[in-house]
Amino acid sequence: MTAPLLEARDLHTFYGASHVLHGVSLTVAPGETVTLMGRNGMGKTTTIRSVLGLTGARSGEVLVRGTRVTGWPTHRIAQLGIALVPEGRGIFPALSVRENLMMAARPGRWTQDRAVELFPRLAERLHHLGSQLSGGEQQMLAIARALLTNPELIILDGATEGLAPLARQQIWSALRRLRSEGTAALIVDKEVRRLLEIGDRHLILVKGRVAFSGTTADFRERAEQNLALLRA
Numbered sequence: 001m002t003a004p005l006l007e008a009r010d011l012h013t014f015y016g017a018s019h020v021l022h023g024v025s026l027t028v029a030p031g032e033t034v035t036l037m038g039r040n041g042m043g044k045t046t047t048i049r050s051v052l053g054l055t056g057a058r059s060g061e062v063l064v065r066g067t068r069v070t071g072w073p074t075h076r077i078a079q080l081g082i083a084l085v086p087e088g089r090g091i092f093p094a095l096s097v098r099e100n101l102m103m104a105a106r107p108g109r110w111t112q113d114r115a116v117e118l119f120p121r122l123a124e125r126l127h128h129l130g131s132q133l134s135g136g137e138q139q140m141l142a143i144a145r146a147l148l149t150n151p152e153l154i155i156l157d158g159a160t161e162g163l164a165p166l167a168r169q170q171i172w173s174a175l176r177r178l179r180s181e182g183t184a185a186l187i188v189d190k191e192v193r194r195l196l197e198i199g200d201r202h203l204i205l206v207k208g209r210v211a212f213s214g215t216t217a218d219f220r221e222r223a224e225q226n227l228a229l230l231r232a
Contacts, residue, residue, distance in 0.1 A: 003066035005030045005153055005184050006051065006082070011060035013050045013208075020046045021057065022208045028153060031182040033175075035195040037230060038205035044188045045087060047205065048157050052084060053077055083146035085156045089138045091145070093131035097122055100130055100145055108150025115144035118174050136167025143174065153184040160189055172198070192230065196220070204229050 004027040013021040021043050028034045036044050049055035051062055053074045061070040064080045078084070091100050101112050116123040119140040125133060133141065139160070146154055159175065160168040172194050178185060179198060189195055195202065196216050204212040204226060211229050212219070219226055 002030065003063070004028060005032075005065060006186070007063045008047070008051050009061050009063070011047070011050050011057045011062075013046055013055060013057045015046075015055075020208050021050060023060070024050075024205070024208065024210055025060075026186075026203055026210075026213075028184050028186055030152065031179075031184055032200045033179050033185045033187065033198055035199040035202045036186060036188045036205065037190075037192065037195065037202060039230060042205040043208040044205055045157055046208070048084070048155055048186070048188070052082070052155070078149070081150075081152035083149045083151035083154045085139075085142045085146050085154065085159070087157045089142040091130040091133075091138055091141050094129060096127055096129055097133070097141055098126045100141055101148055104145040105148045106150050110147045110150050112148065115147055118147070118177065119144055119170065121170070134164075134167070136163045136170070139163060139167065139171060140174075143171065147178075147183075151183070153186065154178065155186045157188045159187050160191060160194075192227070 006028040008024060008026050011021050011024045024043065024047050026034065036047065038044050046055060050057045053072055061068055063069065064077065064082065069077050101115060105112065121137055122140055122144060125137060130138065130141065160171050175185065175198055187195065196219060199216060201215055202219050203210055206229055212226055
């Protein structure tokens with residue numbers, strides 16, 4: 001049996017004395033799209049930070065392709081083929097679009113030309129500084145930059161939140177293409193309908209605990225309860 005691309009087991013994470021994650025577990029298989037839902041403050045970003053070693057979990061473990069990476073520095077985990085598009089995008093505002101892309105590039109099928117073909121707006125803005133881009137363009141740049149590391153798994157924390165409708169549409173279209181091409185994804189967003197369309201499996205976090213885990217069909221079977229969890 002093939003090991004999951006990413007697996008988190010029973011993560012407990014604290015900020016000081018505050019117990020934020022209470023035994024969170026998740027898996028992402030090669031080529032699979034998994035979504036992470038929940039209201040603000042429920043632990044979604046902390047889950048991602050714990051998985052990537054940005055915030056150390058006090059207990060539990062993280063594995064990449066069956067290799068235990070708990071306690072590894074984030075850059076070593078990233079080198080195993082995982083890319084993050086963080087909240088706030090994290091682009092370099094004083095660098096041009098082209099420079100932002102060039103600094104991330106690793107050998108592989110994703111090249112600068114292919115990245116800007118995915119987001120044609122970036123092709124028109126290659127010489128603009130990151131600070132000169134709209135919020136939607138910055139998010140497209142953050143995704144394109146992540147893809148240029150040629151990852152097997154891309155993690156998006158707040159994929160389209162706060163963006164204009166056209167930018168959101170372009171990003172969901174790009175994510176559908178990535179899914180069709182076999183790139184695994186772990187996606188955090190608030191657009192439940194879009195997440196159900198694109199995701200293979202879904203998790204809902206409530207106060208740092210997994211309150212639901214299942215397929216799209218499973219989600220729809222108990223849609224009323226799940227939507228209540230997202231409002232609670």
